Amino acid sequence: MRGRHVDSYSMYKRVRLLSGVGKDIGNPSWKRSFPYILLAALSSFLFGYHLGVVNETLESMSHDLGFHGDTMAEGLVVSTCLGGAFVGSLFSGSIADGVGRRRAFQLCALPLIIGSSMSATAKNLWGMLLGRLFVGTGMGIGPPVAALYVAEVSPAYVRGTYGSCSQLATCLGLMGALFIGFPAKQIEGWWRMCFWASVAPAALLTVFMEFSVESPHWLFKRGRGADAEAEFEKLLGGPYVKGAMAELSKSQRGDEADTVKLSELFYGHHRKVVFMGSSLFALQQLSGINAVFYFSSTVFKSAGVPSESANICVGIANLLGSLFALVSMDKLGRKALLIASFSGMAVAMTIQATSASSLVSGSSVIYLSVGGMLLFVLTFAMGAGPVPGLLLSEMFPSRVRAKAMSICMAVHWMINSLVGLLFLRLLELLGPLVLNTIFATFCLLAVIFVKKNVLETKGKSLQDIEIALLPPV
Numbered sequence: 001m002r003g004r005h006v007d008s009y010s011m012y013k014r015v016r017l018l019s020g021v022g023k024d025i026g027n028p029s030w031k032r033s034f035p036y037i038l039l040a041a042l043s044s045f046l047f048g049y050h051l052g053v054v055n056e057t058l059e060s061m062s063h064d065l066g067f068h069g070d071t072m073a074e075g076l077v078v079s080t081c082l083g084g085a086f087v088g089s090l091f092s093g094s095i096a097d098g099v100g101r102r103r104a105f106q107l108c109a110l111p112l113i114i115g116s117s118m119s120a121t122a123k124n125l126w127g128m129l130l131g132r133l134f135v136g137t138g139m140g141i142g143p144p145v146a147a148l149y150v151a152e153v154s155p156a157y158v159r160g161t162y163g164s165c166s167q168l169a170t171c172l173g174l175m176g177a178l179f180i181g182f183p184a185k186q187i188e189g190w191w192r193m194c195f196w197a198s199v200a201p202a203a204l205l206t207v208f209m210e211f212s213v214e215s216p217h218w219l220f221k222r223g224r225g226a227d228a229e230a231e232f233e234k235l236l237g238g239p240y241v242k243g244a245m246a247e248l249s250k251s252q253r254g255d256e257a258d259t260v261k262l263s264e265l266f267y268g269h270h271r272k273v274v275f276m277g278s279s280l281f282a283l284q285q286l287s288g289i290n291a292v293f294y295f296s297s298t299v300f301k302s303a304g305v306p307s308e309s310a311n312i313c314v315g316i317a318n319l320l321g322s323l324f325a326l327v328s329m330d331k332l333g334r335k336a337l338l339i340a341s342f343s344g345m346a347v348a349m350t351i352q353a354t355s356a357s358s359l360v361s362g363s364s365v366i367y368l369s370v371g372g373m374l375l376f377v378l379t380f381a382m383g384a385g386p387v388p389g390l391l392l393s394e395m396f397p398s399r400v401r402a403k404a405m406s407i408c409m410a411v412h413w414m415i416n417s418l419v420g421l422l423f424l425r426l427l428e429l430l431g432p433l434v435l436n437t438i439f440a441t442f443c444l445l446a447v448i449f450v451k452k453n454v455l456e457t458k459g460k461s462l463q464d465i466e467i468a469l470l471p472p473v
Contacts, residue, residue, distance in 0.1 A: 027155060033235050036153055039205070040212075043142040044143070045173040046138075050198065065123075082413060088136065095141060100222075101145060106209050111135065115134025116195045116196070140409070143389060149215060152216070220249075265403065277392040277408040280450075285419055287384065288419075300313070325383060341382050351372030353440060
């Protein structure tokens, strides 16, 4: 009989004092778990940093390494990293289940350190590509492990807020790479310093994870009940430990004995949530977010805005949207944010499509293009960016959570790579009007998909979510 996973933190409002008085002791302090969330967010910061580090450094790097003007080589510097991320995401679930969440973070940091060092000391294109491949592997492992960890160590009443910290950290990583990369065009060899700069936070992640808490869920699945109880003590405080362990024991008894087979995720009881998660990530990428980032410099340049100022504007819009998600996730809910976000993105893409039509001319074209682009980034960061990773870590049952997340993230990276590979070619063949209209259509399809398929998880226990998505058979 298939066991049902219960969110150990959902019992906070029901738990009673051991003295028998029956008084509700309320929620545990968020301050206990918050330091561990900040540490986990360091992996998201590194993820964002490595996404953006090439933007400002590619030109000077290509001069030094001898591939300036070779668009294929420049594309490989980006796509090799994406390919490594795809491979890393495929193995992230097995790593997280095999060695635990803490060790998975450390294994994520290791290729980031090695790859960054190789990139910083590269003498030619092949050395750079090998370094970017290592970095990509670490980037592929990090996000799903971070989503798992946040879901399993966060109190339910702040789980959405904590989940949004990952998106905020990614945004800060992107902006950090942007500011550190500014001198690259003026100072010879500065691009090497940009890669060296990422080694320090990766090393800090490796060291401090040694002293962080392990997921009590993973420990209990491995038969280490005493260790799980000790970690609950650190995360929740004494009054909550026995209740948390009782809930964990009741919900996971016999549920984790068998190895999860791939066929279960595609053809078994879990196929519905795996399809939902994969589709959500696919729609996220097909909305055109990466195309917006690729095309942003060109749009701002046509408006007479330098690329550095353009990147700052996009970064600020991303940061503001991430902050809104941070304060709203546990108030408005995941589903509401997704619907509002994709709807806003559809409007923004329609504005950009209109700017490319014959309906407008003159300075209006520039205003609509720039305004639509900034609105798109803002609304993406408000929901479509941070919600999917958190939502899926809440929806998947504990038994399959790690491996199911790895499959969904692999779909994310696959679609991401395809969009990056085909965008410029499609822009050339179809033009911005048709292409932006296609992106707007995908955003509207995402709104419909979310309304029909996504369950609101705000304030619900993982058990309630699983029962709603996976009814007994």
